[in-house]
Amino acid sequence: MSYEATFRVWRGDAEGGELTDFQVEVNDGEVVLDVVHRIQATQAPDLAVRWNCKAGKCGSCSAEINGRPRLMCMTRMSTLPPDETVTITPMRTFPVLRDLVTDVGFNYQKAREIPSFIPPQGVKPGEYRMQQEDVNRSQEFRKCIECFLCQNTCHVVRDHEENKPAFAGPRFLMRVAELDMHPLDAAADSGLDRKATAQEEHGLGYCNITKCCTEVCPEGIKITDNALIPLKERAVDRKYDPLVWLGSKIGLRRG
Amino acid sequence: MTEVERHGFDVVVVGAGGAGLRAAIEAREHGKRTAIICKSLFGKAHTVMAEGGIAASMGNVNDQDNWQVHFRDTMRGGKFLNHWRMAELHAKEAPERVWELETWGALFDRTKDGKISQRNFGGHEYPRLAHVGDRTGLELIRTLQQKVVSLQQEDFREHGDYEARIKVFQEYTVTRVLKDGDRVSGVFGYQRESGRFFVIEAPAVVLATGGIGKSFKVTSNSWEYTGDGHALALLAGASLINMEFVQFHPTGMVWPPSVKGILVTESVRGDGGVLRNSDGKRFMFEYIPDVFREKYAETEEEGDRWYQDQANNRRPPELLPRDEVARAINSEVKAGRGTPHGGVFLDVSTRLPAEEIRRRLPSMHHQFKELADVDITAEPMEVGPTCHYVMGGVEVDPDTASSCVPGLFAAGEVAGGMHGSNRLGGNSLSDLLVFGRRAGLHAAQYAEAAQEDRPLVEQEQIDAAAEEALAPFSAEGGENPYGLHQELQQSMNDLVGIIRREGEMEEALQRLAVLRERAVNAGVEGHRQFNPGWHLALDLRNMLLVSECVARAALEREESRGGHTREDHPTMAAEWRRVLLACSLADKPVPGEGAIVLQRKANPAIREDLLGLFGVDELKKYLTEDELPGAEADLPPQRADTDAEKKSENGAEH
Numbered sequence: 001m002s003y004e005a006t007f008r009v010w011r012g013d014a015e016g017g018e019l020t021d022f023q024v025e026v027n028d029g030e031v032v033l034d035v036v037h038r039i040q041a042t043q044a045p046d047l048a049v050r051w052n053c054k055a056g057k058c059g060s061c062s063a064e065i066n067g068r069p070r071l072m073c074m075t076r077m078s079t080l081p082p083d084e085t086v087t088i089t090p091m092r093t094f095p096v097l098r099d100l101v102t103d104v105g106f107n108y109q110k111a112r113e114i115p116s117f118i119p120p121q122g123v124k125p126g127e128y129r130m131q132q133e134d135v136n137r138s139q140e141f142r143k144c145i146e147c148f149l150c151q152n153t154c155h156v157v158r159d160h161e162e163n164k165p166a167f168a169g170p171r172f173l174m175r176v177a178e179l180d181m182h183p184l185d186a187a188a189d190s191g192l193d194r195k196a197t198a199q200e201e202h203g204l205g206y207c208n209i210t211k212c213c214t215e216v217c218p219e220g221i222k223i224t225d226n227a228l229i230p231l232k233e234r235a236v237d238r239k240y241d242p243l244v245w246l247g248s249k250i251g252l253r254r255g
Numbered sequence: 256m257t258e259v260e261r262h263g264f265d266v267v268v269v270g271a272g273g274a275g276l277r278a279a280i281e282a283r284e285h286g287k288r289t290a291i292i293c294k295s296l297f298g299k300a301h302t303v304m305a306e307g308g309i310a311a312s313m314g315n316v317n318d319q320d321n322w323q324v325h326f327r328d329t330m331r332g333g334k335f336l337n338h339w340r341m342a343e344l345h346a347k348e349a350p351e352r353v354w355e356l357e358t359w360g361a362l363f364d365r366t367k368d369g370k371i372s373q374r375n376f377g378g379h380e381y382p383r384l385a386h387v388g389d390r391t392g393l394e395l396i397r398t399l400q401q402k403v404v405s406l407q408q409e410d411f412r413e414h415g416d417y418e419a420r421i422k423v424f425q426e427y428t429v430t431r432v433l434k435d436g437d438r439v440s441g442v443f444g445y446q447r448e449s450g451r452f453f454v455i456e457a458p459a460v461v462l463a464t465g466g467i468g469k470s471f472k473v474t475s476n477s478w479e480y481t482g483d484g485h486a487l488a489l490l491a492g493a494s495l496i497n498m499e500f501v502q503f504h505p506t507g508m509v510w511p512p513s514v515k516g517i518l519v520t521e522s523v524r525g526d527g528g529v530l531r532n533s534d535g536k537r538f539m540f541e542y543i544p545d546v547f548r549e550k551y552a553e554t555e556e557e558g559d560r561w562y563q564d565q566a567n568n569r570r571p572p573e574l575l576p577r578d579e580v581a582r583a584i585n586s587e588v589k590a591g592r593g594t595p596h597g598g599v600f601l602d603v604s605t606r607l608p609a610e611e612i613r614r615r616l617p618s619m620h621h622q623f624k625e626l627a628d629v630d631i632t633a634e635p636m637e638v639g640p641t642c643h644y645v646m647g648g649v650e651v652d653p654d655t656a657s658s659c660v661p662g663l664f665a666a667g668e669v670a671g672g673m674h675g676s677n678r679l680g681g682n683s684l685s686d687l688l689v690f691g692r693r694a695g696l697h698a699a700q701y702a703e704a705a706q707e708d709r710p711l712v713e714q715e716q717i718d719a720a721a722e723e724a725l726a727p728f729s730a731e732g733g734e735n736p737y738g739l740h741q742e743l744q745q746s747m748n749d750l751v752g753i754i755r756r757e758g759e760m761e762e763a764l765q766r767l768a769v770l771r772e773r774a775v776n777a778g779v780e781g782h783r784q785f786n787p788g789w790h791l792a793l794d795l796r797n798m799l800l801v802s803e804c805v806a807r808a809a810l811e812r813e814e815s816r817g818g819h820t821r822e823d824h825p826t827m828a829a830e831w832r833r834v835l836l837a838c839s840l841a842d843k844p845v846p847g848e849g850a851i852v853l854q855r856k857a858n859p860a861i862r863e864d865l866l867g868l869f870g871v872d873e874l875k876k877y878l879t880e881d882e883l884p885g886a887e888a889d890l891p892p893q894r895a896d897t898d899a900e901k902k903s904e905n906g907a908e909h
Contacts, residue, residue, distance in 0.1 A: 029511020045788030117360030
């Protein structure tokens with residue numbers, strides 16, 4: 001089954017741009033990225049788009065489809081109404097380079113600011129012992145494919161350029177949580193308090209647990225519930241965070 | 256004179272997948288200033304798609320495992336064509352490489368006693384694959400990526416500069432390796448974002464660019480797999496071996512068409528999944544080849560018992576090496592016993608509880624649900640062969656990973672020899688780590704030795720490389736590069752695919768010659784800033800070169816072995832095991848003719864003590880009479896496997 005769809009794709013660069021309409025064939029079982037590739041191959045060979053695996057594993061083809069942040073390779077055409085125009089725009093939080101490609105350097109900069117795993121002293125390679133139930137929590141966060149959709153969606157930075165220097169964003173606060181929950185991370189022994197740094201250096205306090213990040217995560221990671229809120233709860237012992245207090249009063253978290 | 260962005264480093268690693276990052280980490284740890292060139296964003300390389308695990312004989316699940324058993328499995332999987340020394344180093348060093356990842360923060364699935372869990376996989380005698388659900392590649396790449404970041408943090412503390420000693424050039428593509436006389440002097444390429452050119456001067460270059468799958472229509476490979484490193488090596492004067500051996504993974508998705516080829520992990524079978532044809536029959540029992548007959552179950556009951564009791568039962572034939580399973584599926588479909596969409600059924604839903612499937616195979620569950628509306632906990636998947644891996648690659652010294660060009664190293668999929676004619680699942684990620692580290696180490700040592708007399712980059716070569724790269728902008732009435740690419744993929748799929756015939760390969764070579772002529776005129780619209788049409792036009796050169804290598808070598812090898820099946824020469828010939836086909840660039844390619852010349856080389860003889868790990872009866876299936884170990888008088892005429900096992904236990908180094 002094939003039909004003709006109207007795609008409205010943002011084209012331009014840092015100087016500006018506009019939505020451009022394409023009439024393009026859509027076939028059974030296709031995803032949005034297939035259709036974008038067809039536009040490239042038949043109508044606009046220089047249409048810039050990032051993609052790698054086309055299987056939802058690499059997190060390269062993030063964009064906003066009809067205003068919703070999504071992976072183009074995991075958005076099936078059958079989930080979109082065939083008689084309506086499909087609008088694709090680049091992620092809004094990051095500066096546009098060209099067409100659907102944005103400068104995601106912000107994320108790589110933030111990644112560098114999170115202190116790395118600190119191996120335990122005196123435990124040799126091959127001698128690491130951990131129970132599955134103790135690694136489950138960090139493993140959930142390590143499912144992250146770094147599509148940066150959560151970073152793009154988080155309202156702390158989405159329309160607030162001024163917050164970017166102080167805020168690591170959900171992906172990298174989750175990285176702090178991941179290391180904090182790693183059974184053998186030796187940060188504490190070396191004098192590094194990961195919970196405190198989340199609050200003091202990576203802007204955890206800006207997060208007001210609206211769960212937008214969780215909603216857009218293509219891996220279904222419960223970023224807010226499992227990473228950010230526990231981090232806040234741990235941080236709250238040291239620092240009063242009115243949002244955690246509020247959250248606990250209005251039932252945003254359990255227990 | 257061409258304007259370029261210029262940098263100077265000691266070691267340049269081209270490619271930022273598992274092998275590239277592991278090489279870069281090693282070079283940097285040896286104090287060398289190291290550049291990593293990444294065709295896409297950092298952390299997105301094809302390694303991320305690896306699912307099943309990393310093969311390493313740690314013996315965490317079955318303590319009978321050791322490097323000798325792993326070596327034997329690897330040689331059997333590769334039908335003894337493997338370079339024995341690479342297979343030996345790989346089997347010996349893989350456990351250390353896996354354990355080291357834990358010290359960098361990797362979190363593998365655990366056994367009950369808290370060790371790294373290991374799973375069964377095709378061709379591996381014992382549970383051997385360290386894994387994280389079915390997203391092991393993601394864990395590997397993220398761990399290496401984060402290790403690079405931690406080295407950068409170290410540099411920041413010491414030098415106030417994250418990039419003092421290791422720098423990642425994201426979305427940079429190399430189009431030429433530069434040389435000073437015989438030696439490597441650096442690399443030339445373009446930046447995707449701006450389209451501007453760059454040169455990195457360096458005495459040592461490590462190629463770690465992965466594979467060639469994008470030359471085929473149905474493939475599990477990502478867009479980057481255009482054979483760049485293979486082509487760069489050829490153009491720099493190195494040779495490629497074993498290019499005829501292309502692995503078709505038996506289980507790719509077949510429906511819907513847009514996802515055709517996407518990988519369905521072998522773990523599905525390792526964890527109990529079975530293959531059935533449209534009659535509901537577990538057909539793999541019909542396809543056990545003679546060389547493997549003693550190792551595989553003859554009945555479904557025995558195969559099923561094996562999952563619980565491996566000591567007293569033989570493994571089910573669904574876990575034969577990939578080449579065998581892919582051919583079997585191909586035959587079933589051809590015989591009219593395929594599924595509605597031209598595959599076979601892979602069923603795990605009747606084999607494991609739904610909850611267990613979701614826990615062990617979360618990505619597969621997600622992938623089928625999202626892309627095909629199939630719930631794998633309730634119904635079977637439809638699967639068929641997909642181009643997955645190239646065994647062939649740059650001919651390297653096994654110990655140092657260096658090519659015949661001084662200063663040029665290669666590791667991972669772009670290197671040849673390790674896997675022989677067929678790679679076992681799980682041996683790729685371990686290969687990346689073992690030989691990535693070796694390439695980084697030896698590149699660092701080579702760069703150290705070259706400090707006094709660093710090679711120079713000639714302007715002339717830069718100008719020529721720039722001219723070549725800009726040609727698509729001035730092509731008259733240019734051909735659409737997307738169209739050319741599709742024709743190439745269709746030709747390779749149809750004519751040099753899983754089953755090969757002489758006439759078809761000759762036709763393929765003719766078509767490739769024509770395509771190469773047309774590709775010279777591949778034209779692009781627009782400007783140089785992030786222009787995918789331009790990038791594809793440049794990648795076409797590489798895909799056409801490697802495709803010719805595959806077709807030419809496949810035409811020459813008149814036998815069937817591993818990832819090379821000739822319908823007109825259906826059996827394996829011991830004489831051919833001694834022959835390696837080496838491809839190099841023709842001096843003066845004639846228009847309309849080939850760009851590649853083929854040379855026969857001797858496959859180095861396997862060291863005696865390693866041959867001793869096998870029974871003579873088994874060796875007779877692979878080797879010629881005069882290659883069999885020692886004089887007949889020295890050895891008992893029949894050496895049972897169990898004797899070899901005893902020997903290997905005693906001789907274990909790890």
